[in-house]
Amino acid sequence: VSFQFQELALDPEDKLTVYDGAGRTAPVITHIDGLYGAQSPTVDRDVDSLVAGASVRRPPLIVSSGNRLFVSLSTAGGGSRKIVAKYVQGCDLVVRHTDPVLILSPGYGVTKYPALRNCSWTVQGSNARRNLIFLPQFHTEPANDVVKVYNSLSPHKVTLLATLSGSSLSQTQAKHTSQSGDFHITFQTDQFVSQGSWAALISTDCNRLEEPHLRADVTDTSFGARVELSCEDGYYLNGDSARTCWLGGRWFPDHAPVCKDITCGA
Numbered sequence: 001v002s003f004q005f006q007e008l009a010l011d012p013e014d015k016l017t018v019y020d021g022a023g024r025t026a027p028v029i030t031h032i033d034g035l036y037g038a039q040s041p042t043v044d045r046d047v048d049s050l051v052a053g054a055s056v057r058r059p060p061l062i063v064s065s066g067n068r069l070f071v072s073l074s075t076a077g078g079g080s081r082k083i084v085a086k087y088v089q090g091c092d093l094v095v096r097h098t099d100p101v102l103i104l105s106p107g108y109g110v111t112k113y114p115a116l117r118n119c120s121w122t123v124q125g126s127n128a129r130r131n132l133i134f135l136p137q138f139h140t141e142p143a144n145d146v147v148k149v150y151n152s153l154s155p156h157k158v159t160l161l162a163t164l165s166g167s168s169l170s171q172t173q174a175k176h177t178s179q180s181g182d183f184h185i186t187f188q189t190d191q192f193v194s195q196g197s198w199a200a201l202i203s204t205d206c207n208r209l210e211e212p213h214l215r216a217d218v219t220d221t222s223f224g225a226r227v228e229l230s231c232e233d234g235y236y237l238n239g240d241s242a243r244t245c246w247l248g249g250r251w252f253p254d255h256a257p258v259c260k261d262i263t264c265g266a
Helices: 042-049
Strands: 002-009 014-017 030-031 037-040 070-074 082-088 090-098 101-104 118-124 130-134 146-150 158-166 175-178 181-189 198-203 214-217 226-231 235-238 240-245 251-252 259-261
Touching: 002 090, 042 070, 042 198, 130 181, 146 235
Parallel strands: 090 118
Antiparallel strands: 002 082, 014 030, 014 070, 030 037, 101 198, 118 181, 130 175, 130 198, 146 158, 146 181, 214 226, 226 240, 235 259, 240 251
């Protein structure tokens, strides 16, 4: 079963939980509340290992390990809330104009992926450059359980970016770019060995830092990029000297530093 939230607005004290099975005794895939958003401990740990302090608060694209999912909602009463969700049989999902996007292998965080699966995730961007990054704990049966990444939805422009299996992805294998923001990911498993799980993030690049007289030590503006900042001669930096691109194309710290004139007293 594939499950995705299309709209989600909760009050601060609301709690929503998705279970990988038929009831509350099944393993929990994710907790969502109105104050902190989605919380998936395995995902949060892996994202934090990429960028310290970063976390994914948007609900993931969920694929169950079996043929059932259970969703519970607890509310404090009053207030206003809106939940629009979609589920389909199988494991083929289409996502449009959402950023960031978190993709999980079937049963991620609670069990190994199942055998004999042929899943796909089609992620449509908005003509903005985006990067796909596999989280560190990538583990599939080498050569037999395979993830493929394509960088376009058009059959005339599609390019196979990577064919991945096994574990310990290199930096080149773990990160892929689409200038249009479109990705198509497939995952095919055989009938024998199920060795683990994997997850991937898709996020828009941050804007270029173009404050007057500001200099950056690197030009990379993708998720995880850390930029050291300084000013041209004759100016001093007012604000933080480093910024990191977080998920959703957002710089952290939020406020950009500025370069100010160095003035001498009379």
